[in-house]
Amino acid sequence: TLLSGKRTREQQDQQPPSPPALPILGHIHLVGSLPHVSFGTLAKKHGLDLMMLRLGAMPVIVVTSPRVDEAVLRTHDLVFASRPSALATEIILYGPSDIGFTPYGGYWRQAKKLVTTHLLNVNKVRSFRQAREEEVTMVMAQISKAAAAGTAVDMSGLLASFINDVACRAVMGRFFRNESGRYTQLRELIGHTSPLIGGFNVEEFFPFLARFGVLSKVVRAKSERVKRRWDELLDRAIQDHEEEEHSSLKPASDQDDFIQVLLSFRQEYDLTREHIKALLLDVFFAGIETSASTLDFTTAELMRRPDILRKLQAEIRSRVPEGQELVTGTDLADMPYLRAVIKESLRLHPVTPLLAPHFSTESCSIDGFAIPAKMRVVINAWAIGRDERFWEDAEEFVPERFLDSGNAAEIDFKGNDFRLLPFGSGRRMCPGMNFAMANIEVMLANLIHRFDWELPLGKERHDIDMTEVFGIVVHRKQKLLLVPKLHV
Numbered sequence: 001t002l003l004s005g006k007r008t009r010e011q012q013d014q015q016p017p018s019p020p021a022l023p024i025l026g027h028i029h030l031v032g033s034l035p036h037v038s039f040g041t042l043a044k045k046h047g048l049d050l051m052m053l054r055l056g057a058m059p060v061i062v063v064t065s066p067r068v069d070e071a072v073l074r075t076h077d078l079v080f081a082s083r084p085s086a087l088a089t090e091i092i093l094y095g096p097s098d099i100g101f102t103p104y105g106g107y108w109r110q111a112k113k114l115v116t117t118h119l120l121n122v123n124k125v126r127s128f129r130q131a132r133e134e135e136v137t138m139v140m141a142q143i144s145k146a147a148a149a150g151t152a153v154d155m156s157g158l159l160a161s162f163i164n165d166v167a168c169r170a171v172m173g174r175f176f177r178n179e180s181g182r183y184t185q186l187r188e189l190i191g192h193t194s195p196l197i198g199g200f201n202v203e204e205f206f207p208f209l210a211r212f213g214v215l216s217k218v219v220r221a222k223s224e225r226v227k228r229r230w231d232e233l234l235d236r237a238i239q240d241h242e243e244e245e246h247s248s249l250k251p252a253s254d255q256d257d258f259i260q261v262l263l264s265f266r267q268e269y270d271l272t273r274e275h276i277k278a279l280l281l282d283v284f285f286a287g288i289e290t291s292a293s294t295l296d297f298t299t300a301e302l303m304r305r306p307d308i309l310r311k312l313q314a315e316i317r318s319r320v321p322e323g324q325e326l327v328t329g330t331d332l333a334d335m336p337y338l339r340a341v342i343k344e345s346l347r348l349h350p351v352t353p354l355l356a357p358h359f360s361t362e363s364c365s366i367d368g369f370a371i372p373a374k375m376r377v378v379i380n381a382w383a384i385g386r387d388e389r390f391w392e393d394a395e396e397f398v399p400e401r402f403l404d405s406g407n408a409a410e411i412d413f414k415g416n417d418f419r420l421l422p423f424g425s426g427r428r429m430c431p432g433m434n435f436a437m438a439n440i441e442v443m444l445a446n447l448i449h450r451f452d453w454e455l456p457l458g459k460e461r462h463d464i465d466m467t468e469v470f471g472i473v474v475h476r477k478q479k480l481l482l483v484p485k486l487h488v
């Protein structure tokens with residue numbers, strides 16, 4: 001009962017080819033719990049860099065080569081710059097009025113411009129340096145305690161709370177800072193909301209994962225409940241800022257947090273209170289899990305490769321002046337191996353392995369095949385990053401490939417090279433890349449500079465489990481437990 005073989009020659013010329021499918025199910029049965037892996041296996045097996053899968057009733061175009069993803073993200077960028085709609089994001093993200101989930105159009109263009117030029121630009125990221133370094137110092141103090149006590153640290157949890165606190169601080173600034181339990185209320189709420197947004201999207205965009213009737217009343221009610229809590233929290237934060245604004249009338253400064261910046265652009269960009277809240281939510285939902293998961297994957301890879309860890313340690317320790325405890329932004333400027341390690345981690349573990357789903361607004365021809373309008377398009381960045389056709393020793397963790405002397409020295413991850421797309425490319429590319437990299441680099445450098453790291457007693461490096469859990473953001477399944485030793 002294989003259908004695709006029965007297609008006429010003419011039809012095949014029209015739409016992208018498909019692997020053999022079953023009636024009704026289509027290709028669902030070929031997709032396991034890690035869809036990026038299944039899609040990659042299918043593309044390779046059938047030699048299809050561009051394929052059309054049918055997941056139940058829903059067609060999805062899957063792209064698995066630099067040549068084709070360049071056609072989608074650069075040549076025909078405008079056609080594929082939209083997003084499919086989803087109920088949860090409508091509820092939780094006010095319409096949606098955020099950036100990540102909003103369909104292509106005038107509002108999205110303005111909002112993205114605002115965020116790119118005023119919230120997440122290089123200067124703004126630099127201006128948060130002091131805040132970032134204060135947060136790092138607090139984490140180092142926590143680890144030092146564990147080192148003194150000789151106990152293991154849950155690195156996955158620690159790294160996630162670091163990223164969380166940096167993001168909250170960028171968004172809210174002084175707000176909450178003096179309250180006890182630094183940002184924990186926010187962390188909890190993010191924890192409750194992420195699975196709804198991530199889960200919802202995953203299941204709506206990849207409906208074969210909808211095992212228990214996701215769009216049920218229960219989930220709608222849950223979304224509305226968390227949305228009310230967000231409303232309350234963000235309204236309070238915005239109000240506090242507004243009151244302060246009236247009482248002090250100080251000119252805008254580099255140190256302004258995101259709420260202050262957005263309030264100052266209210267008129268120019270015609271922003272409502274809901275727009276502002278939605279844009280802030282993007283920082284929480286696009287910024288935190290992604291960066292935290294990247295840090296976790298990178299640390300795990302380093303623990304699996306003691307030689308690479310030692311080499312990185314030597315670089316960092318040689319660049320930081322003797323007696324200086326904290327590795328700062330200035331020191332980071334001259335650490336090519338650190339940068340290569342993070343790049344290699346993003347190649348093997350792009351934490352959004354299928355980027356975010358793209359959606360065609362009109363029909364278009366790609367690689368000689370017709371792609372209809374209103375089609376979901378998925379770029380398999382994970383599979384492209386591990387493809388032997390484009391990478392030597394593709395499955396190996398070899399940061400040296402990215403050094404000046406390496407064979408991938410010219411490849412960057414800024415959307416210019418279609419072999420390496422952890423942040424996507426084109427109009428929908430991630431605007432948070434600089435913000436993310438600043439946090440990831442400074443944390444990793446400090447962890448490795450200040451401490452030597454060991455696995456808990458009885459654990460070997462081969463025991464570190466790299467098994468992934470799928471979502472829009474992928475993360476490692478097991479917590480990474482490490483024992484720090486203070487380096488003197």
Ligand code: HEM
Pocket residue numbers: 099100101112120282283286287288290291294350351352355356357358421422423424425427428429430431432433435436
């Ligand atoms: C290692 C960390 C990160 C990774 C790997 C990452 C990756 C991505 C990817 C792959 C996309 C989708 C691109 C596409 O659709 O083609 C995206 C979109 C986005 N990211 Fe990030 N991201 C990270 C951190 C951040 C941070 C820190 C922020 C904000 C503070 C952020 C904000 C956004 C937003 C708003 C979008 C939506 C852009 C749009 O739809 O136009 N991201 N990100």
